[in-house]
Amino acid sequence: MRNLTAGEKRRSGCPLNASVEILGDRWSLLIIRDMMLRGFRTYKEFLGSYEKIATNILADRLRNLEAHGIITVERDASDGRKQIYKLTEKGIDLAPVLTEMVLWAAGHEKTENEALVQLMKKDKAGLIAEIRKRWEKARK
Amino acid sequence: MRNLTAGEKRRSGCPLNASVEILGDRWSLLIIRDMMLRGFRTYKEFLGSYEKIATNILADRLRNLEAHGIITVERDASDGRKQIYKLTEKGIDLAPVLTEMVLWAAGHEKTENEALVQLMKKDKAGLIAEIRKRWEKARK
DNA sequence: GCACATTACTTGCAAAAAGCAAGTTAAAAA
DNA sequence: TTTTTAACTTGCTTTTTGCAAGTAATGTGC
Numbered sequence: 001m002r003n004l005t006a007g008e009k010r011r012s013g014c015p016l017n018a019s020v021e022i023l024g025d026r027w028s029l030l031i032i033r034d035m036m037l038r039g040f041r042t043y044k045e046f047l048g049s050y051e052k053i054a055t056n057i058l059a060d061r062l063r064n065l066e067a068h069g070i071i072t073v074e075r076d077a078s079d080g081r082k083q084i085y086k087l088t089e090k091g092i093d094l095a096p097v098l099t100e101m102v103l104w105a106a107g108h109e110k111t112e113n114e115a116l117v118q119l120m121k122k123d124k125a126g127l128i129a130e131i132r133k134r135w136e137k138a139r140k
Numbered sequence: 141m142r143n144l145t146a147g148e149k150r151r152s153g154c155p156l157n158a159s160v161e162i163l164g165d166r167w168s169l170l171i172i173r174d175m176m177l178r179g180f181r182t183y184k185e186f187l188g189s190y191e192k193i194a195t196n197i198l199a200d201r202l203r204n205l206e207a208h209g210i211i212t213v214e215r216d217a218s219d220g221r222k223q224i225y226k227l228t229e230k231g232i233d234l235a236p237v238l239t240e241m242v243l244w245a246a247g248h249e250k251t252e253n254e255a256l257v258q259l260m261k262k263d264k265a266g267l268i269a270e271i272r273k274r275w276e277k278a279r280k
Numbered sequence: 281g282c283a284c285a286t287t288a289c290t291t292g293c294a295a296a297a298a299g300c301a302a303g304t305t306a307a308a309a310a
Numbered sequence: 311t312t313t314t315t316a317a318c319t320t321g322c323t324t325t326t327t328g329c330a331a332g333t334a335a336t337g338t339g340c
Binding site (some may be wrong): 222 | 315316317318319320
């Protein structure tokens, strides 16, 4: 349970408001999706994602996510140019949020990736457990 | 399943991206929370909410939510000054998204409204069913 | 060892969105 | 019929977003 740092001040104590203040923009959750579902770990991979985030915005969002304890960063041991971004436990805990958002849009908007949606519909809990298991391993 | 109107163009077909494009700002989900959990139905009630949204932003978000079929608006029969905003089925279907966002923040950030959080933890499905039932009735 | 490539950014500037304060309109209440 | 109330709109400033170009550090091929 993190405390607020100096500059931060929440508009209210409502937990939904906290989520919205941390994740309520057009990019943060997409970065988390790329890590969680596609296994992305580097700046370059995020840049290559289909939605085409700008380089400065990506750098800013990664900083924010790290500041909020959702991801960690460390230099790649075998290639010093690369930074490796990883989800923390707090980040992995966003899996249910992502899942519900995917299911909502899939049910009400015209979207693609029917395979993923079917998987989520058929065994939501199993998929989330799978994501968690994969990441627990990766973080060691 | 709605189709995109003229001006709209999605950055990608990913369902998460659709959700983020529709709801990924600092206010839309709070408005939905106020309707869903607090039973708010009028402009004035939304304005009075603790986070203090600006009047022009509120008007804009309500327009967007209506354009996306998440809420409906109609003039109050017994008081012609009032507009009554209601959640559609699509709007009610956001209950699981809201719930997971509340639980995530409650688990990882310093927040208030412990009563709601406990309720969600103890019987998530029951609470969502309850919200749905209350609204189905209200919409008639 | 040196040129070239790669990775992860930063910087500067223009455009879009958010936020504040004040004003407007239509309907209801006194 | 004057005053209130509800739901906005308008004008302006500040903040955020987004694009294009530039930079620093590390790695690779010869």
